[in-house]
Amino acid sequence: MKTTPLYQNHLNMGAKMVDFAGYLMPLSYTSIEDEHHAVRHQAGYFDVSHMGEILVEGKGATAFIEKVFTNQLPGLNQARYGLLLKNDGMPVDDVLVYRLGQEKYWIVCNASNIQKVMEHLQNIPFEGTLKDLSESIAMVALQGPKAQAILEAIVNLDCEMKRYTFKEAEYLGDPLLISRTGYTGEDGFEVYGEESLIIEFWKALAAFEEAWPCGLGARDTLRFEAGYPLFGHEILHFLTPQSSGLSMFIDYTRTDTYGIKALLEEQEKGLQEIIVGVELCDKGIIREGYGLYVGDTRIGEVTTGYKLRHFEFAKALAFVKMPYTAVGTEIEAEIREKRVKAKVIPYPFYQKLKKKKVEA
Amino acid sequence: MKAPNHLYYSESHEWIKVEGGVGIVGISDYAQDSLGEVVYLDLPEEGQPVTKGLQFGAIESVKAASDLNAPVTGVISEVNPDIDRTPELINEDPYANWIIKIEIEDESELESLMNAESYLAFCENAA
Numbered sequence: 069m070k071t072t073p074l075y076q077n078h079l080n081m082g083a084k085m086v087d088f089a090g091y092l093m094p095l096s097y098t099s100i101e102d103e104h105h106a107v108r109h110q111a112g113y114f115d116v117s118h119m120g121e122i123l124v125e126g127k128g129a130t131a132f133i134e135k136v137f138t139n140q141l142p143g144l145n146q147a148r149y150g151l152l153l154k155n156d157g158m159p160v161d162d163v164l165v166y167r168l169g170q171e172k173y174w175i176v177c178n179a180s181n182i183q184k185v186m187e188h189l190q191n192i193p194f195e196g197t198l199k200d201l202s203e204s205i206a207m208v209a210l211q212g213p214k215a216q217a218i219l220e221a222i223v224n225l226d227c228e229m230k231r232y233t234f235k236e237a238e239y240l241g242d243p244l245l246i247s248r249t250g251y252t253g254e255d256g257f258e259v260y261g262e263e264s265l266i267i268e269f270w271k272a273l274a275a276f277e278e279a280w281p282c283g284l285g286a287r288d289t290l291r292f293e294a295g296y297p298l299f300g301h302e303i304l305h306f307l308t309p310q311s312s313g314l315s316m317f318i319d320y321t322r323t324d325t326y327g328i329k330a331l332l333e334e335q336e337k338g339l340q341e342i343i344v345g346v347e348l349c350d351k352g353i354i355r356e357g358y359g360l361y362v363g364d365t366r367i368g369e370v371t372t373g374y375k376l377r378h379f380e381f382a383k384a385l386a387f388v389k390m391p392y393t394a395v396g397t398e399i400e401a402e403i404r405e406k407r408v409k410a411k412v413i414p415y416p417f418y419q420k421l422k423k424k425k426v427e428a
Numbered sequence: 429m430k431a432p433n434h435l436y437y438s439e440s441h442e443w444i445k446v447e448g449g450v451g452i453v454g455i456s457d458y459a460q461d462s463l464g465e466v467v468y469l470d471l472p473e474e475g476q477p478v479t480k481g482l483q484f485g486a487i488e489s490v491k492a493a494s495d496l497n498a499p500v501t502g503v504i505s506e507v508n509p510d511i512d513r514t515p516e517l518i519n520e521d522p523y524a525n526w527i528i529k530i531e532i533e534d535e536s537e538l539e540s541l542m543n544a545e546s547y548l549a550f551c552e553n554a555a
Contacts, residue, residue, distance in 0.1 A: 084464070099465050100490045285464070285491055353468055353488050374490060375467050382468075404470065404486060 072117035073206050073263035074270055081274070081281055089180035091118040094283035101377055103286035104293075107252050111212035112282035113273045116258070117266065120182035121205045122175040122189065126196020129171040136192060136326055137175075138309070138318040142167040147232050147249055150317045152177075152188060153327025157308040157334060160188045162299055164249060166234060171196065178299045192326075206266035210273065211256030211282075211290075218279050219246070219257055222272045227257065240268055251287065253294025253418050292372050292385065295345075295416025301356065301371045302343050302385055308334055311387065313343045341368065341389045345415030348381040352403045359402045360386055360410070367392045367399065383417055429551065430457045432523055436538050437547035438481075438499040443523065444530075446538065451500055451530040455487065457522050458551045463489040466518040469496075469511055469527065476504045478530060480537055485527070487518070500537045502530040 070091045078085065083094035094115065096103055106112045124132060133141055139150030144167055152160040152175075161181040166174040177185045182202055189198055210219055219227050223239050227246060234247035242265045250256040259269060273279050288298070297303045303312045308331055310318075323329055346368075348354060353375045360368035373384030384401075392399060397412040435443040441459035445452045460466065470486040478484045478498035485496040506529040511517050517525040532538075542550060 095491070096464065101465055289490065351468065352470065353493065355493060375488070376490065377467065 070118075072115055073267055074115045074117060074208075077267065077270055077274075078115065083281070083283060086284065088284055089118060089178070091179060093118060094281070096283040096285045097281045100283070100285035100289060103280055103282040104289045104376065106280035107212045107254055107256075107282060107286065107290055109213065111210060111214040111218055111256075111276075111279045112252075112286065113270070113279055114209040114211070114282050114284075114287055115207075115270070116209050116287075117206040117263075118179035119207055120175075120177040120179060120185065120200065120202040121207075121260070122177065122182075122185060123197060123199040123201050124173040124175060124189075124194075125169075125199075126171060128194060129173055129196050132192065132194045132196070133165060133173050134322065134325065136189065137163070137165050138325060138327065139165075140319050141165070142232075144169070145233055145235070147234055147247055149232075151303075151309050151314065151327075152185060153309070153325075153330075154188070155326055155330065157327040157330030158305055159299070159303055159309055159312075160305075161185050162297070162303055162309075162314070166245075166247070168236075174201075181299065204262065205260055206263045207258060207260045208266055208270060208273070209250055209252075209256065209258045210279070211250045211252040211254045213255060214278055215254075215256040218273070218276050219259075221276075222269065231255075239265060244269070251294075251296055252290040253296070253416065253420060254290070255420070288372070289374055289376060292374060293376070293416065293418040295385075295418075297343065297385075298372065307341075307387075310334060311339055311342050339390065341387045342393055343371065343385055343415075344368075344388045344393050344395075345413040345417065346370070346373075346384045346386045346388075346399070346401070346410050347413045348383075348401060349409040349411060350381065352401075352408050353382040354384045354386075354401045354403065354408075354410070358384075360388060361400045361402060361407065362392055362398075370401070379417075383413070385415065388412065429461065429548070430523070431544040431548050431551075433544045435523070435544065436499065436541035437544070437550075438497065438541055439550065440495070440497045442497060442499045444499040444538070444541065446532070446535065449532055449535070450505060451502065451532045452526045453499060453528050453530060454526040455496070455518065455522055456547070456551075459494075460519050460522040463487065463492060463494060465490050466515040469515055469518075471507050471512060472504055472528070474504055474507055478502060478504060487527075496527065498530065499541055500530060500532050501534065502532045505529045505531045
């Protein structure tokens with residue numbers, strides 16, 4: 069089993085550890101729900117060093133990214149979310165692409181997919197450098213309403229920046245990449261650096277009382293509540309991202325990009341199933357793999373489900389077949405061979421209230 | 429990890445205490461710690477028969493669902509209404525907050541369960 073550079077810190081802080089994508093990662097330090105609420109109301113920090121970072125640099129890098137990445141390209145010092153698709157429109161992975169220079173990019177991918185992504189990219193002609201940096205780069209996500217103040221106090225730098233932009237900064241004399249991104253539905257940052265530097269950064273975070281160490285448990289409940297899909301759950305290698313509700317991250321005008329033509333063809337035929345929100349109408353919890361029914365017809369399957377204390381009833385994300393996807397559709401969930409009434413509801417289940425603009 | 433001496437333990441981490449032919453059943457400290465925050469219990473009705481080793485309900489934490497298995501055969505005489513309302517009581521004290529009571533059919537079934545010492549060793553091996 070692999071570990072991240074922060075493994076010993078997790079053990080010292082009393083984390084409960086779990087296997088995730090071949091890494092021994094913290095599940096939680098205190099409780100999943102307490103960590104969840106810490107991120108919503110204060111700040112939480114997560115070790116996400118297991119994520120993959122792939123460098124794409126040199127002549128033709130921009131053209132290469134255009135060829136493989138579904139979304140519009142990020143400008144300098146911007147990051148963009150999108151997908152890498154195969155020619156048949158099926159996802160290799162969902163990724164963040166960072167533009168560090170005119171012809172220099174990072175592709176940040178899921179830990180479980182690093183090898184697959186590298187193989188996919190290596191099969192596409194490119195004259196520049198393609199390099200997996202995952203083993204040497206560590207990453208910490210600092211999320212929540214107090215994230216900016218805490219980060220500024222540590223790095224002694226103004227971190228006011230737009231969402232999906234980043235800064236290359238210096239911390240203890242070494243380079244640190246600070247990105248205003250995250251996977252929690254809350255404001256926050258993702259911070260990348262060499263392993264030893266990230267260990268120092270982690271220790272600095274641990275000195276803040278209002279910053280909670282958070283594990284993968286809360287990371288999952290937070291991203292679930294915010295409606296972010298997770299590869300292997302809401303994004304599957306055998307369903308196009310259109311079924312996963314990710315069309316807004318696809319530039320359909322770039323038909324030379326891998327997979328776009330297949331997506332356009334699928335649109336003409338119509339989608340078979342899409343991700344929807346589901347809520348039980350009674351007690352119980354629906355979890356990944358549980359079946360959804362209308363009468364005797366199995367119309368869908370739960371991809372992620374939770375009953376958090378602030379939910380009256382359990383909620384889930386689920387793939388549901390047409391035509392049962394409309395909000396308000398009455399369905400049933402099968403829990404331990406018993407049927408429980410449920411309904412299709414809108415998602416995301418949580419959206420941060422945007423600051424209202426003052427009308428003149 | 430706590431495992432009081434006067435209880436019997438099953439391999440699926442239930443404990444049982446016997447008082448005048450009635451078995452009081454809950455889950456162990458090890459079980460509640462592995463599960464994490466308990467958020468829901470799927471509990472049977474009073475009067476329902478249960479069979480040693482077979483499922484009588486389920487306990488669910490934020491992260492996972494786990495079967496509850498009967499440590500002995502018998503009939504459910506009582507279900508704890510407190511944990512139905514406040515499932516997190518299980519985390520607070522898994523030995524004070526029992527789940528069901530069973531009218532035991534055959535007390536000799538208890539002999540196949542573990543005492544505290546063997547149970548602690550069993551958990552050690554499982555970890």
